Amino acid sequence: MAEQRKWTYLMDMDGVLVHEEHLIPGADKLIEELRAKEMEFLVLTNNSIYTQRDLRARLHRTGLDVPEDRIWTSALATARFLDTQRPNGTAFVIGEAGLTTALHEIGYVLTDRDPDYVVLGETRTYSFTAITNAIRLVEGGARFIATNPDATGPSREGSLPATGSVAALIERATGRAPYFVGKPNPLMMRSALNSLGAHSETTLMIGDRMDTDVRSGLEAGLHTILVLSGISSADTAELFPYRPNRVIDSVGDLVGSADDPFPG
Template identity: 40%
Template sequence: MNEAWKAFLIDLDGTLYHGTHMIPGADELIRRLNEKGIPLLFVTNNSSRTPEDVAVHLEHMGIAAEPDQVCTSAVAAAQYIAEIAPGCRVAAIGEKGLLTALDQAGLQLTHDQPDYVVQGIDRAFTYDKLTEAARWIFGGAQYILTNPDLLLPSQDGLLPGAGTLSAAIRAATGAEPVVIGKPSGILMKFATDRLGLRAQDVAVIGDNMLTDITAGVNAGCGTILTLTGVTTAENLDTFLASTGVKPDMICSDLHELTQLITR
């Protein structure tokens, strides 16, 4: 374990749980980190939930969590815009987590001549919403994408993600969005700033080579891959080749991870 790492940014789905089922050892990992006073943040590309919703979801599975420990792509997107253009006009295509984050950042939600179009997962996405988004962007609005995930895991199988909806908007407009969530380093910087630490003092823990580990590398953080979700022992070599990045550490499960980072 790298002794320079003072805190951890921990992915959620695929790392600590699958849907509503906790991955074995997730509760012990967080408990041990808390007992040792090691700072941590839960960092997720999911823009549909508020930090409060995420914390409740974790608590229901027996994983200790507070809302102020949760960094979502929605909150990071709202912060990103608010720092550039405080109080500007924003049109949102998304769900509760995104709408709440934009409102709490002091941005004006509108459907009339927005300065920014912010898009996340929207399970009520329609042709009319696609038309609106295209017209807003043609009218000069800047396009922000909370996260580029093409697919989402669910208990019933895979679902189209925010990146799939974005593909339609990009095809219609030719516009390339500013991407906030992993593998972009923007969400990672938002999280490390909240911790008050330098990127090199923090390690990212996640199961996805394409998002978690690549984001950590892009942000200059340490990286720990867990073979608990998207990346497995069977497909690891394929992901190493396709991403061109290599995690600093690889753990087969969360019990091994806990032993390594809390011993």
């Protein structure tokens, strides 16, 4: 009898485990099952605002017990990418603690004087002065990096402009397009796999968006599961030219069968 493969789980956060500040039913049970069976997993988010510690506290308030080292953000992926490209470099950063902390931890110096990179992340307080400075630095030769291409982010009041929208503004002003590190760039998936020492053939990506989660999973060679508890619906999923390996209502459908997520 062939030995059953041991799966590694990559899971998007918003729309998969939580919705705003509320737990998606079954998410806590799935995390408990993964930990009990000693299965490797990471919770992923394109949001670069928060540190791992911040996100652990946020998830804990909803009832999810996720260790800090099981959280992977576009800020961490961006820092790891820059560390491979230009170790101990310099950057002018627009973003919050999640991004600045990640860059400091790889030895980057944050400066507005002739930086190697302009790094754009997400913040709830985009400054016209900072954006203007970024435009002038990119015009002066700084390389342009952005943590993720999401055009908007959610809030209780409605949509907010996010990294992708501000990146478009800077690109329009400078004629220089940014390199986006976060989903749907499969680099985000690869960096997550590398942080775990996992392999693509035994890793699955669970997400609620066809255009970012499923696409990046497919392009990284992962198995993919779409949940219908977030952005994409069964109808909208049919509009895309690619398919996930499985479509389920929510992660609650995986409880009790985490070691066999693709039955049959």
